[in-house]
Amino acid sequence: METPKNPLSIDVRIREGFSRIATAMRIEEWKKAKEVGLNPTQLAVLALLEGRKDGLNVKEIAAHLGVSQPSATDSIAALEKKEHLEKRAEQGDRRAVRVHLTSTGLAAVQRDAGGDLAEQAVGSLEEREQEHLLLSLIKMIRHLQESGAIPLQRMCVTCRYFAPFAHPDGERPHHCHFVDAAFGQRELRVDCRDHDETDPPSRAATWEAFQAGQPNLQAP
């Protein structure tokens, strides 16, 4: 018993919503990338590499960007020409390379950071709403990565240092064993550079505990 026309399910409308926000983000990315003489893809590669001490393989870069390996090679070559990154030999495998930022490349990413429109739009939400949104995104990302659609992300919920709901404190229920401190749901990381992944079984267990500890959602 659908009411207005377009009897679409909520999933579809949410996907539409994501797509509008993605458009806005792409526009911003062009703006920001141009400021440092790059394009969004190139800036994305640099951002991906930032804070990865061991760099990444070509294949890994392709997976994170969601493009084919030759496409990643293309972008890497373009950035190499601009001396924003360099390839180093992989220890113990002479086929492979590890891609690292150069200091020029690092400077470019860092100059880029901050103050974009998507963040402003998030800022227009209430605090509680932001927290809900972050949690929903984490759930969706987890779903996507467990189904193999995207590579494993460096999120708390897949990290060996993460202890969900380890504290009775409602404001800071989680614990990070890497920094050995309690933290709240609002602090959950999507891309933590100290992330250290666990094997799938303990990942599942962590996720169980994380889900089980969540307070029930109320009607909006």
Add this chain to the structure above:
Amino acid sequence: METPKNPLSIDVRIREGFSRIATAMRIEEWKKAKEVGLNPTQLAVLALLEGRKDGLNVKEIAAHLGVSQPSATDSIAALEKKEHLEKRAEQGDRRAVRVHLTSTGLAAVQRDAGGDLAEQAVGSLEEREQEHLLLSLIKMIRHLQESGAIPLQRMCVTCRYFAPFAHPDGERPHHCHFVDAAFGQRELRVDCRDHDETDPPSRAATWEAFQAGQPNLQAP
């Protein structure tokens, strides 16, 4: 008093989350577009035009895609060559054209619909969570369009037919005067083809009423 490293604010982490989901969506879009012999941009143009009886200008297409006008011309030309769309003269302005789907183009979009990974990921959320998510997206999109970052979308909250919280019924509080029926928060449209926009003042009033009627959010 940040706890784990990366003292990023929640806005930034949410943006990161959006970006991961955008990656997954882009991968899916390639897959779906290839099935009909197109690429994601071309399919996006067709999808944009579907159900727009009056078509769109080149400029409008560019704005919805978030690209420059010459880029839109490129994609339109590619699709025109494939006979998926056609240009018609704009009445009363001989500079302008209106771009319309052909039947071939319509067939291509319709063949594309449904069953993508992003929707599955949304499906992994609880109902209440989906509802929250849709509301948050609508708020963000509204923010983006009011700030001029993206064009006006065909959402209920900017539609002249939309009467927010017109009914005491908690499940179906809203009313659509176009179909003259009550509907619930889960049915809020992001891209309704029956949308008819209002002037900014009444838009603001509608938004006020919509916001004011929202139940308070609880802690997640």
Add this chain to the structure above:
DNA sequence: TTGAATAATGTAGGAGTCCTATGTAATCTG
């Protein structure tokens, strides 16, 4: 009403993305 702004597209030129298919080493496996 004529001439300058302004507006909607199109064209040119160039960098770069993205694909598939294939080539070339190096490494693994039975």
Add this chain to the structure above:
DNA sequence: CAGATTACATAGGACTCCTACATTATTCAA
């Protein structure tokens, strides 16, 4: 050790995307 597999590069081609600029058409004002 031969054959499979893996990591990456190359080749070729279609497009996307940009910035300038050119072409008409429309609008606005003097």
